[in-house]
Amino acid sequence: MPVRHVASFDIGGTNLRAAVVAVDDGTARVVSQRRQETPNHLILPAMSAAERLDAVLDFIVAAVSEARQSHVIDAVAAAFPGPVDAAGRIAALPTLWGDDGQALCPLALDGLLAARLPGLPICLFNDVTAAGHRFVGQHRDFALFTLGSGVGLKVFIDGQAQVGPHGAGGELTHMVFDPSPGAPACDCGGRGHLGALASGRAWQRVCAAAEQDGQQPDLDGFVEPLARAVAMLHYALGLELFLFSGGLSEALGETLRAAIVRRLPEQGWQCGQDWNAMVRLAPDDDAHALIGGALAACRE
Known part of the structure; x- marks a missing residue:
């Protein structure tokens, strides 16, 4: 199977991180990455949860556009610090927007990203679930x-x-x-x-x-x-x-x-x-x- 390039995102409460990750036969390496400060509820309390969401989506779309200038991107993987249900909806994101953004949930974020990034497979994960997949080749339980x-x-x-x-x-x-x-x-x-x-x-x-x-x-x-x-x-x-x-x-x-x-x-x-x-x-x-x-x- 040829090497696949994934635009991968780790949306944290402190930093927004983006990377191009090359995946080859079950192994992965970070080719390039960038980060910026998260517009969270502590540093920008006047910003609404909807505005914070738009800022995160803008970051993801801009990073994918930049990645496509040097790589063929096969998929987008986005990890968020909140529970993700079986339908791919985010139930809460308290470290990003505190409890004032709960009215936005459950949030079908994969659909919002798909609308902005047509034609790309969108894979949405809880951030710790995503991180754990790095170790399943070494550990099972x-x-x-x-x-x-x-x-x-x-x-x-x-x-x-x-x-x-x-x-x-x-x-x-x-x-x-x-x-x-x-x-x-x-x-x-x-x-x-x-x-x-x-x-x-x-x-x-x-x-x-x-x-x-x-x-x-x-x-x-x-x-x-x-x-x-x-x-x-x-x-x-x-x-x-x-x-x-x-x-x-x-x-x-x-x-x-x-x-x-x-x-x-x-x-x-x-x-x-x-x-x-x-x-x-x-x-x-x-x-x-x-x-x-x-x-x-x-x-x-």
Whole structure:
């Protein structure tokens, strides 16, 4: 089969990223990429959700047009930080537009892109689902966490993402982990969710508070909800591989991984688990959703 070129997108809460990915016999490499700041609800609070959506669509269309100047583009793969249902509709995008854009959902984004990019196959993914497809050639049963603007999670069993008909699978990150009234607010509008407690934005908040108090940030305390989530998946599903990726994972690296491992023995029954072997860092090239989305698009 000839090499296929996919225009692949990772639409994050902090950055919009575009790449041309060459896929050849099940392997993929990034040929070129570009990025720009995401017009999210925190940096541009006056912009409406509809305006943010238009800005994202404009970015995708412009990047595809640029890619076509040097490559024959065979498909478009777009990964978004929200649940995607079986019909390809996005149920929510809280890290992009907070809770004020929920009126736009469920959003048939593949149709909007197809109208702007006629003739190109459009493949729409949750961002962590896309990222996970990079690893299914190496692993069959695993959980992938992404720690970025929010917290993403997907479980793969026998190489397939377990998302359910409404795309809710893996949204453990929007469960309440801190029920106290003063728990941090989540982008979705709730409080005390894992995504509000253990994201990159949450770590920035912890570091700022510690600096104000003249103390070091408490990393072991910060990662406890992540350790609890790992333990839940291990005890419920028997998973024994947990990969951590995303900007915060890359920034803290082994320090973060070791802290999670330290907090795991207190989470439940200890029956010989080798937590140190189970919890791993994904490669730190920050291209998982771009590469995984392209691979998945070529499999469809």
